[in-house]
Amino acid sequence: MSPQPIYLDHAATTPVRPEVLEAMTPYFGARFGNPSSTHRWGREARAALDEARERVARCLGAAPDEVCFTSGGTEGDNLAVLGGWRALRAKGRRAVVTSPIEHKAVLQSVHQAAKEGAEERILQVDRSGAVSLEDARARIGAGDLALTSVMWVNNETGVIQPIEELAQLTKAAGGLFHTDAVQAFGKVEVDARTVPFDFVAVSGHKLGAPKGIGAFYIRRGTPLEPLFFGGSQDRGRRPGTENVAYAVGLARAMELALAERAAHWTALEALRDRLEAALLARVPDALINGRGARRAPHILNVSVPGTDSESLLMALDLQGVAASSGSACQSGSITPSHVLSAMGVRADLASAAIRMSLGSLTTPADIDRVAELFPALILKARGLAGVA
Amino acid sequence: MTRRVLVAMSGGVDSSVAAALLVREGYDVVGVTMKLFHDGGDVPDRPCCSLDSVNDARRVAEHLGIPHYVLNLQDRFGHDVVADFVAEYAAGRTPIPCVRCNTFTKFRDLLAKADAIDAAFIATGHYARIADGRLRRGVDEGKDQTYFLWGIDRAVLARMLLPVGAMTKAETRAVARELGLLTAEKPESQEICFVPDGDYVKVLERELPPGAPALAPGPIVTTDGRVVGTHDGFARYTVGQRRGLPGGSAEPMFVVALRPDDRAVVIGPREALLGRGLVAREANWLVPVPPAVGEAVQVRIRHRAAPVPGTVVRRERDEVEVALDEPVHAISPGQSVVFYDGDTVLGGGVIAASRRVLPLHAA
Numbered sequence A: 001m002s003p004q005p006i007y008l009d010h011a012a013t014t015p016v017r018p019e020v021l022e023a024m025t026p027y028f029g030a031r032f033g034n035p036s037s038t039h040r041w042g043r044e045a046r047a048a049l050d051e052a053r054e055r056v057a058r059c060l061g062a063a064p065d066e067v068c069f070t071s072g073g074t075e076g077d078n079l080a081v082l083g084g085w086r087a088l089r090a091k092g093r094r095a096v097v098t099s100p101i102e103h104k105a106v107l108q109s110v111h112q113a114a115k116e117g118a119e120e121r122i123l124q125v126d127r128s129g130a131v132s133l134e135d136a137r138a139r140i141g142a143g144d145l146a147l148t149s150v151m152w153v154n155n156e157t158g159v160i161q162p163i164e165e166l167a168q169l170t171k172a173a174g175g176l177f178h179t180d181a182v183q184a185f186g187k188v189e190v191d192a193r194t195v196p197f198d199f200v201a202v203s204g205h206k207l208g209a210p211k212g213i214g215a216f217y218i219r220r221g222t223p224l225e226p227l228f229f230g231g232s233q234d235r236g237r238r239p240g241t242e243n244v245a246y247a248v249g250l251a252r253a254m255e256l257a258l259a260e261r262a263a264h265w266t267a268l269e270a271l272r273d274r275l276e277a278a279l280l281a282r283v284p285d286a287l288i289n290g291r292g293a294r295r296a297p298h299i300l301n302v303s304v305p306g307t308d309s310e311s312l313l314m315a316l317d318l319q320g321v322a323a324s325s326g327s328a329c330q331s332g333s334i335t336p337s338h339v340l341s342a343m344g345v346r347a348d349l350a351s352a353a354i355r356m357s358l359g360s361l362t363t364p365a366d367i368d369r370v371a372e373l374f375p376a377l378i379l380k381a382r383g384l385a386g387v388a
Numbered sequence B: 001m002t003r004r005v006l007v008a009m010s011g012g013v014d015s016s017v018a019a020a021l022l023v024r025e026g027y028d029v030v031g032v033t034m035k036l037f038h039d040g041g042d043v044p045d046r047p048c049c050s051l052d053s054v055n056d057a058r059r060v061a062e063h064l065g066i067p068h069y070v071l072n073l074q075d076r077f078g079h080d081v082v083a084d085f086v087a088e089y090a091a092g093r094t095p096i097p098c099v100r101c102n103t104f105t106k107f108r109d110l111l112a113k114a115d116a117i118d119a120a121f122i123a124t125g126h127y128a129r130i131a132d133g134r135l136r137r138g139v140d141e142g143k144d145q146t147y148f149l150w151g152i153d154r155a156v157l158a159r160m161l162l163p164v165g166a167m168t169k170a171e172t173r174a175v176a177r178e179l180g181l182l183t184a185e186k187p188e189s190q191e192i193c194f195v196p197d198g199d200y201v202k203v204l205e206r207e208l209p210p211g212a213p214a215l216a217p218g219p220i221v222t223t224d225g226r227v228v229g230t231h232d233g234f235a236r237y238t239v240g241q242r243r244g245l246p247g248g249s250a251e252p253m254f255v256v257a258l259r260p261d262d263r264a265v266v267i268g269p270r271e272a273l274l275g276r277g278l279v280a281r282e283a284n285w286l287v288p289v290p291p292a293v294g295e296a297v298q299v300r301i302r303h304r305a306a307p308v309p310g311t312v313v314r315r316e317r318d319e320v321e322v323a324l325d326e327p328v329h330a331i332s333p334g335q336s337v338v339f340y341d342g343d344t345v346l347g348g349g350v351i352a353a354s355r356r357v358l359p360l361h362a363a
Helices: A018-028 A040-059 A073-089 A104-115 A133-140 A163-172 A244-259 A261-282 A309-318 A338-342 A364-387 B013-024 B051-064 B074-090 B097-116 B154-159 B169-178 B200-207
Strands: A067-070 A095-098 A119-122 A145-149 A176-180 A199-203 A214-218 A299-303 A353-357 B004-008 B028-035 B068-072 B121-123 B128-131 B134-137 B218-222 B227-231 B253-259 B264-269 B274-285 B296-300 B308-316 B319-329 B336-341 B344-355
Touching: A018 A244, A040 A067, A040 A244, A067 A073, A067 A244, A073 A095, A073 A104, A073 A145, A073 A176, A073 A199, A073 A214, A095 A104, A095 A133, A104 A119, A104 A145, A104 A176, A133 A163, A145 A163, A163 A176, A214 A244, A244 A261, A261 A299, A261 A364, A309 A353, A309 A364, A309 B028, A309 B068, A309 B097, A364 B097, B004 B013, B004 B097, B013 B028, B013 B051, B013 B121, B013 B169, B028 B051, B028 B097, B051 B068, B074 B097, B074 B200, B097 B121, B097 B154, B121 B154, B274 B308, B296 B319, B319 B344
Parallel strands: A095 A119, A095 A145, A145 A176, A176 A199, B004 B028, B004 B121, B028 B068, B218 B264
Antiparallel strands: A067 A214, A199 A214, A299 A353, B128 B134, B134 B344, B218 B227, B253 B264, B274 B319, B274 B344, B296 B308, B296 B336, B308 B319, B336 B344
C-alpha cells in the first residue's frame, strides 16, 4: 500500500485547471479556424483570440495592443532581453543589467547579448536573496544603459525583488526594463499602470494553463526587434499562427489567478509557515534560504547541513513526495544552485537545498505528513556526510 | 516489505539486464545513472556519462516501470579517480581507474546513496558473482570482471547483487532481446569512460601543469645504462610496450621500467621484462582470513590473464609480497594484482614493484 502522493513542486508546473480545459475545448474541435483567415471559421477564431488578448491585457493593467502570446516564459525572456537589447543597440546603448539569480532564460539571453557586443552588468544580491538597490543605483546609473532585466519573484527562494524601484531607476537612466514575472503573477500585483516596466513575461503552466503558452507585455511605443520572422501576426512581434485554444485557456487561467490572488496568498502563506515551523522544530539546524527577505508564499527553500539534495529528493520521491532542487541539467543530474551561490550560501549548504513549492493541490495534511517524514529522511541522508 | 535495491545503470546492456532481472525477481528496484565527469560536449557511445547513455538508461527504466535518477558524482569521481589517474602516470606508474571507481565511487559513494533511500542492496552489471559471502569469478570466463573489484570494502559484499555474473554475455544479450530492451544490441565498450578516444595522454596534457616532468623530454636508456635516444615524456610509455622505441638493437626491445627521478624510459630485451615476484601496496582482503605467509595463491596481474601459481612471502600492514612459481612478463607498477583461490577472490593490491629474482626470504 503506497501512501497518497504529495505534490510540492508547483513552481515547476501545475495541472491544467478544469475551468481552463473547459474554456479551451471548443477550439480543439468545431472552432478550429485560423484567426488570419477571412471566412467565418477564421472570424470565429479571430474573435476568440481578440477577446483572449483583451482579457489578458486587463489582467496586466494593459491595453490589448500591448499584449502578445508566446510559447511561455523562456520565449518572453528571450524576446525582451534580446529584442530589447538589439533595438537599443541601434540607438547606441550598450549596457545590459541583470541579476545573478535570474532564470537561465534571462541569464543565457544576456550572455548572448554580450556576444553581440553588450556590456554585461551583474547586480549584487544580499544574503537574504534580494537584489541590492545600492548596487543597482550604481550599475544602472553608470550610463549607456540599454536594458535591465530582473525577475519579480525568484523561482528558487520565492524572494520578491524591488521591481518598482529597479524599473524607476532604469527609466531614469533611459533604459528599457524587463521583468520575468513567471513566479510572480497571481501572487504579487503585476500592473502596468502602477509599475513602469516595459516588458513582462508570464508563463501559463504555472497558473493552471497548459505548457507552451505565455503572455508577453510590451509597453506601447517600446522599441523591440522580433526574434521570429515570417508573418504579421501580433503586429510582426511574434509571427506564426496563433494558438487560439491556449490563448483562451491562458486568459481564463490569468483571470482566475487574479480573482483568487488575495485568498490564495493567505492560504499558501499559512501552509508555508506551517511547513517552515514544523521543519525547524524537527530539524533545528535546518536553514531557510531567503528567510530574511520579503517572500512570495508558495516557495520554501531549505538546506539541512550534512545532507545533499540528490539523496533527499530521491528519498522524498520514493515516499511519494515531489520536491525539487535548484536546477537540473538536461541529463537530469543536479548541479549546485547558481541562485544560492550568488546569495553567498556556503557550497555544502547550496548543494543540500530542497525547494518545496505549494499550490492548489496542497493541503494541511500534506504539510503535516512531509514534516513528519522529514527527520527520518534527514538522518539517513546524513549518513553520507561521513564520506566527504 | 519488499527489499529495495539500487541499480547502477550505465545505459549499457549488462546493467540494463541486471535491472530487468531484479525486477523479475520481485525486488523494489530503483535505477540510477551516475554522472561522473564533464567532457564539455556530449560524446556519444561513452559508457557512463553522455546524455545518450543517460537517455538509454532512462528509457530502459521506463520500459521496466522503475524510477530512475541521475546522480552527480563528478566532484568525488574527479578527486578519487581522475586525480589519482593523473598522479599515477606522473609518478611513472600505469593506473587502472576502473578499480578505484568500483572501490570508491560505486561501492562507497553510491552505496551511501543507497543508504539514503533505505535500499538494502546495490546492484551493477558486473560479470562477477557473490556466493556464500565471497566474491567469485563470473561464469563467463572471457568477461569476468573480478580483476577490477578487489578493492571494495569486504562488508559491502553482503549488500551486493550481481545478476549477470551468473550468465554468459550471449545469455545477457538474449535476455535483453527477449525483454525488448533497447540496449540489447549496444556495442561493447572497453575504454576508460573519461578518456576520449582511448587517448589518455590528452587527459594528462589537460590535467598536468605545463612543463610537467611526466610529459617533458627525457632519455631512453637500456638496462645496461646506455642512452640510445630521447622521448617526449615517460608518461606516454607503459611497461611492456614495444611500439615507438628506437631500433638498431639485435633483438626486439621493450619498455621495462619508467624512472621518474631522471625521467628515463628504460628499455631492454624481452627477458628483462620477466618478473619472479611482486610487491603490492593498498592490499585489501575480501575474505575474513587473508592468506598467511607461505600460503599458495593464484595470482593475476592483468585483466583476463590466466592466474599463475605463487606464494605469499610477506604480508604486513597493507603490503603484500608474493613469489611466482613461473616468471611472468611485464609486471607493471600501478596495475592491480588480484589473488584467487579457484573462483574465489581473496583480495588484491596495487603493484608497487616487480621482483626480478626470487626473494631471499621466501619460505
